[in-house]
Amino acid sequence: MYDYLIVGAGLFGAVFAYEASKRGKTCLVIDKRDHIGGNVYTEEVEGINVHRYGAHIFHTNNKKIWDYVNQFATFNRYTNAPIANYKGELYNLPFNMNTFYTLWGVTSPQEAQQKIKEQREAAGISKPTNLEEQAISLVGTDIYQKLIKGYTEKQWGRAAKDLPAFIIKRLPVRFTFDNNYFNDRYQGIPIGGYTAMVEKMLEGVDVTLNVDFFEDKEKWSNLANKIVFTGMIDQYYDYQHGVLAYRSLQFDTTVLDDVANYQGNAVVNYTDRETPYTRIIEHKHFEFGTQDKTVITKEYPSEWHPGDEPYYPVNDKRNEAIYQKYKQLAEQEVNVIFGGRLATYKYYDMHQVIGAALATVTRELD
Ligand code: FAD
Structure with missing residues (x-):
């Protein structure tokens, strides 16, 4: 008999297993996939660590979490600085002085601020009623048309005019020449890939x-005193209150045998509406690879249907109401702990899911 059956070998499950084992508890981790790591899984292809479930860049402002992950891996100095490709025109992201210079030829922060102000005023939107109006009222028409509209419409599968304004609360605009996407103090990619990092957590x-x-809920449940469940919470309760909706993604990965460097950057966003994918990832640039070949992945957003990989929760009113019902059921459980992105129906970055797992361990075991 194990102390814990942990359903899911993703970051939440692996951190819980590591910490529980450290405290003398026995754990069995199960996963329906053929690998550990959950969505942070990386696999080596042509000597390059390929992020199978989308690009993963570790970033955090929390020194404790940074020190925590550094026990399991050494991180490189990768800094996320994506490029936007709008019909062949290239712009730096996030929106910063480099972007404004390319867009308008402005060379000072004052000129850039003035340009945005003029465009906001010309649009005359006082109370945005949809995402399009919200974005224009924040950054003006040019940035919206070239860098936001198409990308957002592809991501959500709907016209920006039909999307609610609340999706975009803020848009990061920087009046410095700084292409670093994240504001966090710590950032990088684990040398050797995320899978090796999770392997270390699960050692022993x-x-x-x-x-x-x-497939055999009873059999697995009977193997342990308690369950840590990181799968989909609606599935745990047989969808009795309805199905929680997600957005999905399709990944199309290609090895380019004759190309050493395809796009010169790890992440290039395609921000027009016509290109069907939102991004091309060139994995070797996450680790400064010098191989003769390269591996690229095109990322296509897609509708989610039950059975597809669930990636992004759709946190609208309907789904929030359904989730609250499942949450109430979960709170009544004595021997089941729900954690991670699927069981709490929340988009978590890696540092957040690690923080949540550590907090759960403290509540449960300390
Ligand atoms: P998961 O990794 O999904 O693990 C859950 C595991 O449970 C899975 O392995 C699944 O197979 C297993 N499971 C589910 N149901 C069952 C079942 N019935 N039986 C057995 N096993 C089951 N975060 C960042 O910090 N930086 C990024 O750049 C970043 N990029 C991202 C890009 C994309 C496209 C996505 C979708 C997410 C990104 N994230 C990023 C977030 C990151 O992926 C998550 O924070 C993290 O993977 C969550 O870990 P988890 O353990 O909660 O879930």
């Missing part, structure tokens, strides 16, 4: 892959 822990908890 029993792990069984290729098994779905729901």
Whole structure:
């Protein structure tokens, strides 16, 4: 009999397993996939660590979390500085003085601020009623048309005019020549890939892959005193209050045998509406790779249907109401702990999910 059955070998499950084992508890981790790591999984292709479930860049402002992950991996100096490609024109992201110079030829922060102000005023929007109006009222028409509209419409599968304004509360605008996407103090990619990092967390822990908890819920539950569940909470409760909606993604990965450097950057966003993918990731640039070949992944946003990979929760009113009902059921459980992005129906960055797992461990075991 184990102390804990942990359903899901992603970051939440792995951190919980590591910490519980450290405190003398026995754990069995199961995952329906054929690998550990959940969505941060990386696999080596042509000597390059490929991020199978989308580009993952670790960043945090929290020194404790940074020190925590550094126990399991050494991080490189990668800094996320994406490029936007709008119909062949290239712009730096996030919106900063480099972007404004390319867009308008302005060379000082005052000129850039003036330009944005003029465009905001010309649009005359006092109370934005949809995402389009909200974005224009924040950054003006040019940035919206070239860098936001198409990308957002592809991401959500709907016209920006039909999306609610609240999706964009703020848009990061910087009046410095700084292409660093994140504001956090710490950032990087684990040398050797995320899978190796999670392997270290799970060292000495029993792990069984290729098994779905729901195929024999009773059998798995009977193996441990308590369950840590990191799968979909609606599925745990047989969808009795309805199905929680997600946005999904399709990844199309290609090895380019004759190309050493395809796009000169790890992340290039395609911000026009016509190109069907939102981004091309060139994985070697996350780790300053010098191989003769390269591996690229095109990322296509897609509708989610039950059975597809759930990536982004749709946190609108309908889904929030459904989630609250499941949450109430979860709160009544004595021997089941729900954690991670799927069981709490929340978009978490890696540092947040690690923080949440550590907080759960403290509540449960300290
Ligand atoms: P998961 O990694 O999803 O792990 C859950 C595991 O449970 C999965 O392995 C699943 O197979 C397993 N499971 C589910 N149901 C069952 C079942 N019934 N039986 C057995 N096993 C089951 N974060 C960042 O900090 N930086 C980034 O740049 C970044 N980029 C991202 C890009 C994309 C496209 C996405 C979708 C997310 C990104 N994230 C990023 C967020 C990051 O992926 C998550 O924070 C993290 O993976 C969450 O870990 P988790 O353990 O909660 O969930």
